[in-house]
Amino acid sequence: MPLAIGTTLSRRRFLTLTGALAAGSLALSASTLWPRWARAEPELATRLLRLGRDIYPHEAIADRYYLAPLTPLLEEQRELIAAGLDDLDRRARAAHGRDYAAVDSAAEREALLRQIEDGEFFQAVRNTLVVGLYDTPELWQAHFGYEGSSWEQGGYVGRGYNDLVIDWL
Amino acid sequence: MSTRFEHDDDGVVVIIGSGAGGGTLAHALARKGIKSVVLEAGKRYALEDIENDEWAMFEKISWLDERITAGPRQLTETFPNLPAWIVKGVGGSTIHWAGVALRFQPHEFRLHSEVGEIAGANLLDWPISYEELEPYYVQAERHMGVTGEASGMPLHDWNNNFMVLAEGARRVGYEKLRAGPMAINTRPYDDRPQCMQAGFCMQGCRFGAKWSTMYTDIPRAEATGYCEVRPNAMALTIEHDERGRVNAVVYADAEGKLQRQRARAVCVAGNSIESPRLLLNSHSALFPDGLANSSGQVGRNYMTHATACVFAEMPKPVNMHRGTTFAGIISDEARLDRSRGFVGGYTLEVMSLGLPFFAKFMDPANGGWGRDYAAILEKYDHLSGVWICGEDLPMEENGITLHDSRKDQYGLPVPIVYKGDHPNDEALRRHGQQQARSCYDAVGAVRVFDVPDFPTSHNVGTNRMSARPEDGVVNQWGQAHDIDNLFVSDGSQFTSSGAENPTLTIVALALRQADHIAERMSRGEL
Ligand SMILES: Cc1cc2nc3c(=O)[nH]c(=O)nc-3n(C[C@H](O)[C@H](O)[C@H](O)COP(=O)(O)OP(=O)(O)OC[C@H]3O[C@@H](n4cnc5c(N)ncnc54)[C@H](O)[C@@H]3O)c2cc1C
Ligand code: SF4
Numbered sequence: 024m025p026l027a028i029g030t031t032l033s034r035r036r037f038l039t040l041t042g043a044l045a046a047g048s049l050a051l052s053a054s055t056l057w058p059r060w061a062r063a064e065p066e067l068a069t070r071l072l073r074l075g076r077d078i079y080p081h082e083a084i085a086d087r088y089y090l091a092p093l094t095p096l097l098e099e100q101r102e103l104i105a106a107g108l109d110d111l112d113r114r115a116r117a118a119h120g121r122d123y124a125a126v127d128s129a130a131e132r133e134a135l136l137r138q139i140e141d142g143e144f145f146q147a148v149r150n151t152l153v154v155g156l157y158d159t160p161e162l163w164q165a166h167f168g169y170e171g172s173s174w175e176q177g178g179y180v181g182r183g184y185n186d187l188v189i190d191w192l
Numbered sequence: 193m194s195t196r197f198e199h200d201d202d203g204v205v206v207i208i209g210s211g212a213g214g215g216t217l218a219h220a221l222a223r224k225g226i227k228s229v230v231l232e233a234g235k236r237y238a239l240e241d242i243e244n245d246e247w248a249m250f251e252k253i254s255w256l257d258e259r260i261t262a263g264p265r266q267l268t269e270t271f272p273n274l275p276a277w278i279v280k281g282v283g284g285s286t287i288h289w290a291g292v293a294l295r296f297q298p299h300e301f302r303l304h305s306e307v308g309e310i311a312g313a314n315l316l317d318w319p320i321s322y323e324e325l326e327p328y329y330v331q332a333e334r335h336m337g338v339t340g341e342a343s344g345m346p347l348h349d350w351n352n353n354f355m356v357l358a359e360g361a362r363r364v365g366y367e368k369l370r371a372g373p374m375a376i377n378t379r380p381y382d383d384r385p386q387c388m389q390a391g392f393c394m395q396g397c398r399f400g401a402k403w404s405t406m407y408t409d410i411p412r413a414e415a416t417g418y419c420e421v422r423p424n425a426m427a428l429t430i431e432h433d434e435r436g437r438v439n440a441v442v443y444a445d446a447e448g449k450l451q452r453q454r455a456r457a458v459c460v461a462g463n464s465i466e467s468p469r470l471l472l473n474s475h476s477a478l479f480p481d482g483l484a485n486s487s488g489q490v491g492r493n494y495m496t497h498a499t500a501c502v503f504a505e506m507p508k509p510v511n512m513h514r515g516t517t518f519a520g521i522i523s524d525e526a527r528l529d530r531s532r533g534f535v536g537g538y539t540l541e542v543m544s545l546g547l548p549f550f551a552k553f554m555d556p557a558n559g560g561w562g563r564d565y566a567a568i569l570e571k572y573d574h575l576s577g578v579w580i581c582g583e584d585l586p587m588e589e590n591g592i593t594l595h596d597s598r599k600d601q602y603g604l605p606v607p608i609v610y611k612g613d614h615p616n617d618e619a620l621r622r623h624g625q626q627q628a629r630s631c632y633d634a635v636g637a638v639r640v641f642d643v644p645d646f647p648t649s650h651n652v653g654t655n656r657m658s659a660r661p662e663d664g665v666v667n668q669w670g671q672a673h674d675i676d677n678l679f680v681s682d683g684s685q686f687t688s689s690g691a692e693n694p695t696l697t698i699v700a701l702a703l704r705q706a707d708h709i710a711e712r713m714s715r716g717e718l
Contacts (some may be wrong), residue, residue: 077562081566129563145386149558154552168511168573170513171512174244174388174392177388178389178390178399179515180388182514183511184351185350185351187356
């Protein structure tokens with residue numbers, strides 16, 4: 024991690040400890056599982072999270088699974104992300120009179136994102152998430168029914184690779 | 193460890209690449225007592241390196257050196273640096289490959305004669321017929337352990353994914369439905385275990401149930417004492433003497449130091465992008481346009497198969513990820529039948545992807561996100577998929593050229609891989625998508641959707657075979673028309689792409705070429 028970012032983080036973490044976090048609208052219990060930077064910068068984290076959750080909306084998946092894969096992106100391209108989020112808020116204010124995260128309708132937020140989907144900022148976030156979020160083994164079974172690595176159990180011989188009954192017709 | 197040959201030993205055959213073509217050839221030559229040195233750009237892997245993890249394996253073994261994707265297709269935007277999916281490692285793409293092992297059909301060797309001229313295409317008959325290759329198909333099937341008659345192994349049981357597609361296919365009137373043939377053991381065969389239906393065939397088979405030169409031909413060739421494999425050895429140029437016969441290969445070793453291996457003959461088997469690239473890079477005063485390129489055809493006629501992917505959400509879970517990746521094949525459309533509005537045929541091959549790949553590949557373009565996208569992913573376990581593998585017509589402008597200024601880590605010009613579609617490819621693809629959709633609709637799909645192309649895994653045609661030297665690069669033995677001790681031993685020698693996956697044909701050609709080389713050596717001609 025570049026030194027500059029490390030320094031920023033520790034300063035922010037100090038702010039967190041002094042109570043900045045409690046001022047946010049976040050449930051503290053869930054956010055304790057957030058990556059460090061996100062706990063240190065709840066405001067930025069919340070904005071990025073709203074975006075990530077709109078790109079791949081899965082109600083039941085906890086925030087930290089969105090934030091974890093975005094962490095390296097934020098470390099490497101912080102300016103791009105911050106500027107992108109600001110631009111998004113500007114667009115939201117122009118269209119709906121409020122910040123992006125405050126636009127209630129998911130459809131309206133998606134429509135805003137469709138305008139910027141070809142841009143560098145959006146692509147960076149999307150590309151990071153599409154690879155990172157869905158490559159999280161803890162989520163596979165519960166949310167998608169994907170079982171992942173199977174050689175340890177001797178594959179699926181005798182474990183349902185050919186057990187389908189097509190009874191839905 | 194294995195035998196070592198001196199750099200100035202001019203009695204060795206130098207083979208470039210250790211995949212389907214090069215690995216098979218090295219083994220076949222070694223069994224005949226012919227010495228070879230295999231130069232392989234990638235590392236050596238052990239079975240324990242193989243993980244059931246899609247991204248981890250992709251990053252570990254794929255060819256990720258810079259390549260430029262060019263041409264009028266979406267891939268230039270979605271994968272600007274990854275036109276093709278190929279392995280860089282001992283074993284080549286036979287680590288990634290999924291094991292579908294189909295023969296070409298007799299008419300596919302003479303498509304030009306069958307259909308005549310087609311505007312915009314550079315069609316040509318192969319200088320070899322199905323009948324000539326047939327004994328080598330049988331040999332290749334035994335050698336690789338292809339389920340079916342030649343090996344005596346039964347076909348696989350149908351997995352869930354194929355049951356869904358096949359039931360739909362039956363309802364639309366298809367009859368040629370089979371779980372194979374595949375070079376994946378259904379019972380122990382040739383010192384390899386039976387398939388455990390683990391479902392990660394394209395990441396490498398951790399059990400070794402699938403044929404791969406990584407753990408079959410290469411170690412066996414080495415064990416004979418007639419073959420030395422040098423991993424981390426990237427061939428840079430092929431050299432020749434003043435008479436124009438090749439006599440050495442210059443390569444970069446693991447430390448990046450240049451080495452020169454003398455050679456009695458050179459066999460190029462670097463897959464369809466690197467093989468022509470190497471020939472083009474080996475230009476000299478005698479061969480100013482590149483080695484073996486008096487026809488101007490080196491790097492041209494690049495074919496990838498006309499493909500598309502269709503996925504369907506079924507009313508109940510399918511668990512497509514269980515069992516072999518390409519568990520079943522439908523061949524009814526592989527025939528030649530112009531009434532469909534295109535020449536050439538296609539096979540429908542049931543296919544699965546794990547969630548990590550599926551999330552990325554369902555729509556790799558910028559628009560691949562949002563509520564609908566996520567909703568499909570939440571139905572991952574209800575999905576079934578099919579891949580269309582269709583005849584791609586050769587076009588002269590499709591091919592490999594060298595970038596003017598961009599260099600890779602070896603100091604070589606970066607290859608530009610240009611590929612456009614012939615209208616025939618588009619018509620074939622549309623037909624295939626429509627038929628796949630009908631199959632899934634017939635079996636009660638909730639929704640069916642097309643999935644765009646991803647980086648191609650079937651790469652053929654850039655050093656094609658031809659009867660006349662003016663039309664292609666090599667003759668019916670894979671021997672360069674211009675240089676009689678230079679051979680092409682991989683998929684780049686294909687004259688046409690057929691409707692079948694290429695590897696069985698690559699192996700059959702390599703076995704045949706080994707016989708030819710041995711004969712010519714025994715006659716003192718090489
Ligand atoms: C994911 C995937 C699935 C596939 N599934 C199937 C399937 O089911 N059925 C089928 O028939 N085919 C399949 N294929 C295609 C099959 O793998 C290839 O057709 C086949 O391996 C090509 O053989 P080849 O000898 O031409 O090249 P490869 O097997 O790719 O071998 C080329 C080797 O040469 C090395 N090399 C390249 N340049 C140099 C150089 N300059 N110096 C030294 N070494 C070099 C490379 O590192 C590589 O190891 C699949 C491929 C992939 C990627
Ligand atoms: S399904 Fe069979 S061939 Fe494929 S990886 Fe598993 S064991 Fe190997």
